[in-house]
Amino acid sequence: xxxxxWLIADDYVDTExxxxxxxxxxxxxxxxxxxxxxxxxxxxxxxxxxPKTVSHKGELEALGFTTAATFRNDVGYREGRGPRDSxxxxxxxxxxxxxxQLVRADWVGHEHDVLxxxxxxxxxxxxxxxxxxxxxxxxxxLGDDDGAAPRLAQARLGxxxxxxxxxxxxxxxxxxxxxxxxHADLSAYNLLWWEEQVWVIDVxxxxxxxxxxxxxxxxxxxxxxxxxxxxxxxxDGAEDPDAVLGTVLG
Ligand SMILES: Nc1ncnc2c1ncn2[C@@H]1O[C@H](COP(=O)(O)OP(=O)(O)OP(=O)(O)O)[C@@H](O)[C@H]1O
Ligand SMILES: [Mg+2]
Numbered sequence: 001x002x003x004x005x006w007l008i009a010d011d012y013v014d015t016e017x018x019x020x021x022x023x024x025x026x027x028x029x030x031x032x033x034x035x036x037x038x039x040x041x042x043x044x045x046x047x048x049x050x051p052k053t054v055s056h057k058g059e060l061e062a063l064g065f066t067t068a069a070t071f072r073n074d075v076g077y078r079e080g081r082g083p084r085d086s087x088x089x090x091x092x093x094x095x096x097x098x099x100x101q102l103v104r105a106d107w108v109g110h111e112h113d114v115l116x117x118x119x120x121x122x123x124x125x126x127x128x129x130x131x132x133x134x135x136x137x138x139x140x141x142l143g144d145d146d147g148a149a150p151r152l153a154q155a156r157l158g159x160x161x162x163x164x165x166x167x168x169x170x171x172x173x174x175x176x177x178x179x180x181x182x183h184a185d186l187s188a189y190n191l192l193w194w195e196e197q198v199w200v201i202d203v204x205x206x207x208x209x210x211x212x213x214x215x216x217x218x219x220x221x222x223x224x225x226x227x228x229x230x231x232x233x234x235x236d237g238a239e240d241p242d243a244v245l246g247t248v249l250g
Pocket of ligand 1: 026047
């Protein structure tokens with residue numbers, strides 16, 4: 001399997017440099033990875049999920065779970081997500097401590113797997129360097145020693161950069177769709193701008209376009225969201241979400 005050429009693949013030491021962002025579900029810490037001979041180094045972003053505090057059934061369903069009784073008919077189940085054994089399914093349905101751990105582990109493993117699938121398909125996403133499949137996804141850090149890449153929403157792009165970002169984004173959504181995935185939370189807050197390139201991040205909620213019952217609906221919502229953002233900044237082509245959806249699916 002191909003790996004990025006910047007990645008230190010032999011023995012290394014990781015040093016935690018600090019917390020970059022604290023989000024709704026997770027916090028992002030910056031790691032410095034150094035080869036044992038000290039000759040090579042690069043930074044990494046470690047996304048660490050807090051124990052999932054699922055409080056109501058709607059949230060649970062959004063995660064791809066439902067109660068034990070109807071689990072078999074659930075989209076998440078058909079997509080192979082969620083615990084397969086009856087103990088795990090019961091724990092999730094009851095939202096016990098163990099159940100919440102299972103939900104978080106599902107979320108973490110899914111984010112890693114989607115990042116890898118998208119990276120392999122050629123979507124500009126941070127390369128997933130590793131995961132414990134319980135709490136953490138270590139990934140390519142977008143930024144440098146002076147700071148992390150800004151979110152698109154904060155990047156203050158000029159008109160020609162905005163036009164370039166739009167083309168890159170439509171390309172990224174097309175590649176994602178062709179690979180059979182829907183981001184499902186696409187916005188200027190989950191896009192980073194680094195080295196004149198748009199990067200797609202934050203994918204734990206991504207769904208299989210064809211297997212999820214609402215796959216096309218979520219794709220439509222993603223497209224409408226980003227169209228609105230770019231159209232309000234005067235970018236040509238962003239004013240017609242249906243045309244963009246046609247391009248993406250075409
Ligand atoms: N690989 C990365 N490189 C650089 N910065 C990153 C990376 N991943 C995440 N970040 C920063 O951390 C923030 C939160 O990451 P992410 O969106 O994945 O988590 P989240 O829990 O959904 O947070 P939020 O609630 O803010 O959306 C991002 O908006 C971005 O600023
Ligand atoms: Mg986010």
